[in-house]
Amino acid sequence: MGVIHPDITKAQTLPSTYYRDENIHLKLMRKFSGSWNFIGLEAALVEGEAIPVLLGDIPMLLTKQGGIINCISNVCTHRAMILCDGIKKVNSITCPYHGRTFSLCGKIKHMPEFSEVENFPAPSDDLPKAKVAIWNGLIFASLNLKESFENYILDVEQRMNFIDFSNLTKDDKLNREHNLFANWMLYVDNYLEGFHIPYVHKGLNSVIDYSNYKTEVYRNAVLQVGYASKGDDCFTLPPEHPDFGSNIAAYYWWIFPNLMLNFYPWGLSINVVMPNGVNETKVIYYGMVGDQNKSGRGAGGDLDTVEHEDQWIVEACNRGMKSVLYQRGRYSPSMEKGVHHFHRLLTE
Ligand code: FES
Ligand SMILES: [Fe+2]
The missing domain is CATH 3.90.380.10 (Naphthalene 1,2-dioxygenase Alpha Subunit; Chain A, domain 1)
Structure with a gap:
């Protein structure tokens, strides 16, 4: 038996700890960001723009370049600096900490003082990406590779x-x-x-x-x-x-x-x-x-x-x-x- 009885006539509501415990909150946030999340309206997204959004508690960036919409991590792959704090109109994203630069689809483009570093850049130096889906002008993103968007939206559709x-x-x-x-x-x-x-x-x-x-x-x-x-x-x-x-x-x-x-x-x-x-x-x-x-x-x-x-x-x-x-x-x-x-x- 789970926390909530499937039979509503027997069930008790969600325990109060779920609403106040930090550890439970963090676990719920993993579930949250693994689902499809609405992150913005297509009509409000401008070419060359990077908009900070959240997938649960995970900082992400919504971007559009060459007509392609991406949702990429807003955390620098060097030492975890937040890349953008507010909406930016840019051609590339430059980390304010040590200047690592990424394209708007998350590919690393340049890093100062890294020429001697072995196997650099590697795919792990790119910004991780979420899956993106657009439904009637609404933009959704998910970090879970399993659930299809079509399935997620089917009943509403x-x-x-x-x-x-x-x-x-x-x-x-x-x-x-x-x-x-x-x-x-x-x-x-x-x-x-x-x-x-x-x-x-x-x-x-x-x-x-x-x-x-x-x-x-x-x-x-x-x-x-x-x-x-x-x-x-x-x-x-x-x-x-x-x-x-x-x-x-x-x-x-x-x-x-x-x-x-x-x-x-x-x-x-x-x-x-x-x-x-x-x-x-x-x-x-x-x-x-x-x-x-x-x-x-x-x-x-x-x-x-x-x-x-x-x-x-x-x-x-x-x-x-x-x-x-x-x-x-x-x-x-x-x-x-x-x-x-x-x-x-x-x-x-
Ligand atoms: S943390 Fe981004 S370049 Fe160092
Ligand atoms: Fe109400």
């Missing part, structure tokens, strides 16, 4: 293939960056259940039909479907779609480990949950708008209010997790299937 991504444009007005004093998993836990909506989000509760809120569990994802109340914006679905005939106000996808794709009739809101150690989390929002007329309405309307309400909860739970009087809880089988699934994926 099949359900959302009616969306015309080419019609969505990045709207910088919707960019947000939030820094939280809380473990990243608390943010994901909270996202994965609509149980708290009537208690925490009174405004949102009035525009979605809470009694008709559905959670579906997939291999490495959880889908929550929000149904529209009478008269609210909803998706126009093709007749062959499994949800044809239903009034759907939102598709909320969480994809392991830290990506949330929230589809609304006006477009797509992307949230990325970036762990920064055990106790801090950065949440980044991007917005892609298809229909400006519907923007700001319905379930995807007042996102800032909903976000603040959630952050207050998540930070307070982080304090609660430190209490010696709390170890773990139980799940509601009707409302917390998604949280149960996430905990199972983390501990399997």
